[in-house]
Amino acid sequence: MQITTTNKNYTFGVLTEDFYTLCKHFSFLEHGVIGKSVLGKPLLFFRFGTGSKKVILCGAHHGKEWITSMLLTAAVEKLCRMHQGGERFLETDISAFFQSHSLYIIPMLNPDGVNLCIQGLTDDIPVFLRSRLIGMNGGSRDFIGKWQSNIHGIDLNHNYNALFEKGKALGFADGVYGPGAGRFSGEHPESEPESRALADFTRAICPDSVIAYHAQGQEIFYGFNGFCPAGGEQMAKAYAEKSGYRLITASGLTDCSGYKDWVIDSFRIPAITVEVGLGENPLPLSQFPKIFSDNFSAILTL
Numbered sequence: 001m002q003i004t005t006t007n008k009n010y011t012f013g014v015l016t017e018d019f020y021t022l023c024k025h026f027s028f029l030e031h032g033v034i035g036k037s038v039l040g041k042p043l044l045f046f047r048f049g050t051g052s053k054k055v056i057l058c059g060a061h062h063g064k065e066w067i068t069s070m071l072l073t074a075a076v077e078k079l080c081r082m083h084q085g086g087e088r089f090l091e092t093d094i095s096a097f098f099q100s101h102s103l104y105i106i107p108m109l110n111p112d113g114v115n116l117c118i119q120g121l122t123d124d125i126p127v128f129l130r131s132r133l134i135g136m137n138g139g140s141r142d143f144i145g146k147w148q149s150n151i152h153g154i155d156l157n158h159n160y161n162a163l164f165e166k167g168k169a170l171g172f173a174d175g176v177y178g179p180g181a182g183r184f185s186g187e188h189p190e191s192e193p194e195s196r197a198l199a200d201f202t203r204a205i206c207p208d209s210v211i212a213y214h215a216q217g218q219e220i221f222y223g224f225n226g227f228c229p230a231g232g233e234q235m236a237k238a239y240a241e242k243s244g245y246r247l248i249t250a251s252g253l254t255d256c257s258g259y260k261d262w263v264i265d266s267f268r269i270p271a272i273t274v275e276v277g278l279g280e281n282p283l284p285l286s287q288f289p290k291i292f293s294d295n296f297s298a299i300l301t302l
């Protein structure tokens with residue numbers, strides 16, 4: 001029986017239950033915490049594999065995009081089942097993949113934002129933050145289906161040190177002047193505990209490549225500021241071929257202060273942003289089976 005929940009909105013609570021059940025069920029699955037969110041929720045990670053090829057896969061920088069957390073958790077489960085059973089997936093021997101790779105999978109980088117987007121203003125949010133949030137939300141208490149940022153109103157995927165000031169200027173030009181539902185970069189790079197934790201983790205792991213999962217568009221962004229590191233295009237093309245997603249060279253605001261941008265700029269390694277699914281965020285659960293099948297085989301091209 002499948003452990004990963006795919007029939008309800010993927011709150012941090014649902015993720016946590018799935019996460020620890022999977023870790024208990026598959027003893028070879030290493031796991032840990034890369035840091036904590038503003039509200040103190042642990043930022044969980046799995047490590048699948050013991051090999052030297054290290055890849056970081058990160059979901060839900062954005063609250064509305066929690067379907068990426070479900071995707072990554074379900075992918076871990078399928079990999080574990082196939083490894084345990086000594087199975088192959090198409091041309092890939094999963095146990096050989098386990099030995100050659102170490103996938104560091106952070107299913108939900110922004111648990112506070114995800115919960116705000118799914119559950120609205122809950123009691124675990126301190127009163128002073130609740131009133132700040134209502135202020136940022138134009139006086140409305142309605143957050144459900146709307147929030148991308150973390151609980152400080154900072155867009156985590158614009159909080160990295162890569163063309164940070166340019167990203168901020170483009171935001172201003174678009175009328176983004178301060179904290180809110182999305183797109184505000186913050187006062188300085190890595191100002192938020194979630195983005196700082198991922199940046200620290202990336203610096204500690206020194207991965208060979210990274211993938212940041214977002215929604216939506218069925219698109220893959222690669223390259224940064226006119227530069228694509230060795231192997232970057234090849235990785236993006238392989239992922240595109242398997243997933244059926246379209247390749248896009250990033251530009252404008254999508255090419256500033258994101259995790260992919262910072263990784264390419266700082267480490268000169270392949271990094272892509274994968275935009276799963278198609279439609280309006282939060283994507284409906286009915287899209288999950290297709291999102292899963294499009295992306296699972298692509299992960300094996302890493």
Ligand SMILES: [Zn+2]
Nearest residue numbers: 062065214215
């Ligand atoms: Zn996103």
